[in-house]
Amino acid sequence: MNLTRRELLHYFGVTAATGLMGPGCIGWTREEAIPVDSWHKSVCRFCGSGCETRVGLRGGKVVKVEGLQAGWNRGRLCIKGLLNREILYVSDRAQYPMVRKDGQLVRVSWDEALDAAAAGFREAMAQGGPDAVAFYGSGQLFTQESYTANKLFKGGIGTNNVDGNPRLCMASAAFGYKSVFGADEPSGCYDDIEHATLFFVIGANMAECHPVVWERVRDRLRTAPETRVIVVDPRRTPTARDATLHLQIRPGTDVALLNAMAYELLRTGLVDPAFINDFVTFRKGTADSPPLTLEDLRAFLEDYAPEKVANLCGLSSAEIREAARLFGISQAALSFWTMGLNQQTHGVAANRMMMALHLLTGQIGRPGAGPFSLTGQTNAGGGVRDTGSLSHALPAGRVVTKEHDRQDMERLWGLPEGRISPHPGLSAVPLFEAMREGKVRAALVMATNPARSLPNADRYRVGMEKAFLVVSDSIFPTDTAQYADVFLPAAMWAEKEGVLSQSERRYHLVEKLVEPPGEARSDLDILVALGERLGHGALLKARTPEAVWDEWRMVSAGTTYDFSGMTYARLKELPGLTWPCPTEQHPGTCRRYVPGEDPLAKKEGRIDFYARPDGRAIVYLSEQGPFRESLTSDYPMTLTTGRRLEHWHTATLTGRIAQLKGIDIDYLEIHPGDAAVMGVKEGELVQVTSARGTVRLKALPSMRVRPGVVFALMHSTEHLVNAATSDYLDPTSAQPEYKLAAVRVERVKEGT
Numbered sequence: 001m002n003l004t005r006r007e008l009l010h011y012f013g014v015t016a017a018t019g020l021m022g023p024g025c026i027g028w029t030r031e032e033a034i035p036v037d038s039w040h041k042s043v044c045r046f047c048g049s050g051c052e053t054r055v056g057l058r059g060g061k062v063v064k065v066e067g068l069q070a071g072w073n074r075g076r077l078c079i080k081g082l083l084n085r086e087i088l089y090v091s092d093r094a095q096y097p098m099v100r101k102d103g104q105l106v107r108v109s110w111d112e113a114l115d116a117a118a119a120g121f122r123e124a125m126a127q128g129g130p131d132a133v134a135f136y137g138s139g140q141l142f143t144q145e146s147y148t149a150n151k152l153f154k155g156g157i158g159t160n161n162v163d164g165n166p167r168l169c170m171a172s173a174a175f176g177y178k179s180v181f182g183a184d185e186p187s188g189c190y191d192d193i194e195h196a197t198l199f200f201v202i203g204a205n206m207a208e209c210h211p212v213v214w215e216r217v218r219d220r221l222r223t224a225p226e227t228r229v230i231v232v233d234p235r236r237t238p239t240a241r242d243a244t245l246h247l248q249i250r251p252g253t254d255v256a257l258l259n260a261m262a263y264e265l266l267r268t269g270l271v272d273p274a275f276i277n278d279f280v281t282f283r284k285g286t287a288d289s290p291p292l293t294l295e296d297l298r299a300f301l302e303d304y305a306p307e308k309v310a311n312l313c314g315l316s317s318a319e320i321r322e323a324a325r326l327f328g329i330s331q332a333a334l335s336f337w338t339m340g341l342n343q344q345t346h347g348v349a350a351n352r353m354m355m356a357l358h359l360l361t362g363q364i365g366r367p368g369a370g371p372f373s374l375t376g377q378t379n380a381g382g383g384v385r386d387t388g389s390l391s392h393a394l395p396a397g398r399v400v401t402k403e404h405d406r407q408d409m410e411r412l413w414g415l416p417e418g419r420i421s422p423h424p425g426l427s428a429v430p431l432f433e434a435m436r437e438g439k440v441r442a443a444l445v446m447a448t449n450p451a452r453s454l455p456n457a458d459r460y461r462v463g464m465e466k467a468f469l470v471v472s473d474s475i476f477p478t479d480t481a482q483y484a485d486v487f488l489p490a491a492m493w494a495e496k497e498g499v500l501s502q503s504e505r506r507y508h509l510v511e512k513l514v515e516p517p518g519e520a521r522s523d524l525d526i527l528v529a530l531g532e533r534l535g536h537g538a539l540l541k542a543r544t545p546e547a548v549w550d551e552w553r554m555v556s557a558g559t560t561y562d563f564s565g566m567t568y569a570r571l572k573e574l575p576g577l578t579w580p581c582p583t584e585q586h587p588g589t590c591r592r593y594v595p596g597e598d599p600l601a602k603k604e605g606r607i608d609f610y611a612r613p614d615g616r617a618i619v620y621l622s623e624q625g626p627f628r629e630s631l632t633s634d635y636p637m638t639l640t641t642g643r644r645l646e647h648w649h650t651a652t653l654t655g656r657i658a659q660l661k662g663i664d665i666d667y668l669e670i671h672p673g674d675a676a677v678m679g680v681k682e683g684e685l686v687q688v689t690s691a692r693g694t695v696r697l698k699a700l701p702s703m704r705v706r707p708g709v710v711f712a713l714m715h716s717t718e719h720l721v722n723a724a725t726s727d728y729l730d731p732t733s734a735q736p737e738y739k740l741a742a743v744r745v746e747r748v749k750e751g752t
């Protein structure tokens, strides 16, 4: 079926331009209402917006998914939200465990599959020690699942080789928050949208990637038309169409732009000297470097005057000055960002500078004001960042390199002192490189598809080919499953129970409502069964979702992530709770660090940055730094990648929905001027070549992109866009630079 976007939206009864919908839309044309036996509260399993839903059951099946009126999303869902129902019932769900025999995956019993997985792990460890094995997880696992995997591998097996796909999308934000405020995760909440007078959106196409949050922004624009919107994006996205000022920046120059804005704010006096004096300190490099002064920052920023960086950024100095002015004069500036800022080799610096603009102007800790990074996947924050399921981390903000933190976790997990390794494990890209080199021999990959989602993907497919690999992610047979020696079918979303978080630090309970297909099991069950076979059954005493959640609450108690008051009973009752939430009476925290709102903020005054030893947040003096990959005559253009409304990541889920198969995802946006020079017309095949690999896509000449920049979607299931993307890493966060690759684009001659 080939459908235009308009036809598709009509099919789903969607009336708004972004594909948003809610019960009672005028012009609703969905299929006849299906009788529902019972309704149940749940949450969308797709993006980090975390829309709350109600799920209708009939005859043991999910027959309806609607937005929850009482939720933060006010009953709205985007098109993917409705597809929560469809993805349960597509025809090729994985149903049976399999083991590779004579080159073929063949159906076996669960016992045989788990025994084979455990034997493979034992063999790998016998040859190379605990660091010869690894866990690679996902922001789509429930919190209990990531927590248990982290415990099994770091506390049981004794390796810190625990990482996951949030490293690919959120690591720079996590390192940014931790280094600036002393604790990860945003300080504000979605209610701030109703108070903001300026939205500063950088590196985020919210209208397509966080569409329901964006619709709340639009509500604000409708009710307070004086509200301003600045969008910084190399593409003229649907988000940019709502902008008062669109800065169509050259990819990878965000630090220069933000520094120039800081320069301008200081030059024009649009800063908050009292806030700076009371709550801010200045550093360069690391949090424990010698303190600097505001005058040091002023001198440092001399090189970033708007007229000095305008050319680098591909903007005019007047545009930069105007952006700074709007930010500085706004009563409440709320910034949003996501992968556009994070997925570059200067990702941490860009995050730090974004936060610095708020600190210099005192635009934080007030209704409507604050730096707010959006989470890509539903549970990248709560499931992976909060539980410390990354190679350098331990639960609730602890890190493996601190003896005190390790001892804390050893005590809480009942482990002998010294059990947890003090050495950070391998993060995502180095982990797959270690597989290539034969250093990591066995890996458990859960709820993710690295064979398609890693940058420079062909290189790391070789690693998966070499390693003994267990794939349990597979609610479907993915590309990664092709490299599996043991394949474990997993339950998903309402087929199992667990907790998901979202961008505003809100936790939701997802209840088990229906049975998984065939013999599929929850990831928690799989982890416990594998842990037992590896001799760590005693460590995994908590085995039900509720028992693991209670343990996780206990582990968070007394930390800056305190979830102690989020009992299962409350999560069943309420449309989510935001942390910190230290007691069962606490209603959840909207704005962190604000005395009177945040129960952990003890000092009096405007704000208490209690996660920093001196109570002060840090403004870092951050260099723009050179491009890792220069444009040359061989590779004269810049490839950047992103998403569109209807699809999700590698389209493992959405690509299986019949109604979405007609949505074109295999195109390359190219500026009409560049297309004309190449003699390329719409629909003609072009080859995009980087120093790493090539991908062929249909040309789509479009004014959405800047001259010299081409854009491809990451969703393509037919073509491997990540064959060409860059695996250069941010030196601090180890997040890869998907947003910036030097490429050559050529017309493909017929027959070649």
Ligand code: SF4
Binding pocket: 044, 045, 046, 047, 048, 049, 050, 051, 076, 077, 078, 079, 080, 081, 082, 209, 210, 211, 212, 213
């Ligand atoms: S905005 Fe995100 S969480 Fe909300 S319905 Fe769409 S995909 Fe789901």
